[in-house]
Amino acid sequence: VTDANKQRIAILGGTGALGTGLAQRWAAAGYPLIIGSRDPNKAVEAVAALHSMLAGGAAAVQAMSNGDAAAAAELVVLTVPYAHQRATLESVRSQLDGKILVAVTVPLMPPKVGTVQLPAAGSAAVEAQQQLGDGVRVVSALQNVAAAHLQSGHAVDCDVLVCANSKEARQQVIDLIAAAGMRAFHAGPLANSAAAEALTSVLININRAFACHAGIRITGLPDAT
Numbered sequence: 704v705t706d707a708n709k710q711r712i713a714i715l716g717g718t719g720a721l722g723t724g725l726a727q728r729w730a731a732a733g734y735p736l737i738i739g740s741r742d743p744n745k746a747v748e749a750v751a752a753l754h755s756m757l758a759g760g761a762a763a764v765q766a767m768s769n770g771d772a773a774a775a776a777e778l779v780v781l782t783v784p785y786a787h788q789r790a791t792l793e794s795v796r797s798q799l800d801g802k803i804l805v806a807v808t809v810p811l812m813p814p815k816v817g818t819v820q821l822p823a824a825g826s827a828a829v830e831a832q833q834q835l836g837d838g839v840r841v842v843s844a845l846q847n848v849a850a851a852h853l854q855s856g857h858a859v860d861c862d863v864l865v866c867a868n869s870k871e872a873r874q875q876v877i878d879l880i881a882a883a884g885m886r887a888f889h890a891g892p893l894a895n896s897a898a899a900e901a902l903t904s905v906l907i908n909i910n911r912a913f914a915c916h917a918g919i920r921i922t923g924l925p926d927a928t
């Protein structure tokens with residue numbers, strides 16, 4: 704992908720743990736980024752932190768309200784806690800039409816976050832798709848990658864499952880995740896997001912046992928994949 708062909712990515716709630724980690728990786732890879740927040744001043748601070756961390760190596764990164772960020776981008780990543788997914792999407796829905804929405808949400812139900820408890824729709828990603836309708840292509844990804852690894856700067860030792868009903872949208876997101884330094888796999892239709900979302904609660908139990916940020920690896924692939 705040449706710089707001119709790189710999509711403009713908005714990260715809504717991009718001031719948080721996962722959002723700042725993803726922003727770091729995509730900015731370093733030369734993607735034009737918009738950090739969205741409920742509070743544009745908070746987004747300005749997140750952009751300043753990113754610039755000082757990447758020491759001028761970042762592509763254009765802008766700060767905006769979530770609504771303006773969604774309007775200005777070609778692809779939108781939602782990185783807010785599950786409890787705020789619905790309200791945040793409602794606040795930007797008119798800006799999402801015709802775009803790809805990347806859903807990273809893990810529907811954890813505190814206090815039992817180590818127990819799989821998926822919503823009635825089957826998954827947070829399917830809920831988002833039902834809420835937004837067919838005009839938005841929801842792609843689910845990244846639920847199993849710990850923000851701490853993305854923020855660390857070292858290579859991310861974790862694969863990514865990517866689920867979507869649109870083959871083309873799914874491939875775009877697979878390519879974006881590869882640009883951020885991870886292997887991403889086509890993992891089937893959006894309904895399969897249930898598996899990726901559920902896996903996070905499984906990983907939380909491993910994290911507790913080993914005081915780590917565990918991830919997943921796909922094995923058995925042909926050589927040189």
Ligand SMILES: NC(=O)c1ccc[n+]([C@@H]2O[C@H](COP(=O)([O-])OP(=O)(O)OC[C@H]3O[C@@H](n4cnc5c(N)ncnc54)[C@H](OP(=O)(O)O)[C@@H]3O)[C@@H](O)[C@H]2O)c1
Nearest residue numbers: 716718719720721740741782783784787808809846849850
């Ligand atoms: N952390 C991880 O390691 C990880 C890994 C995989 C997936 N995820 C998923 O990624 C998403 C974000 O996780 P996170 O750890 O980055 O969360 P977080 O840091 O707690 O929050 C992310 C952002 O959400 C926004 N937010 C907070 N309360 C809100 C509200 N009431 N309404 C609207 N927006 C609100 C805030 O942005 P503003 O205040 O700037 O608006 C905040 O910076 C979650 O769905 C999580 O399941 C996280």
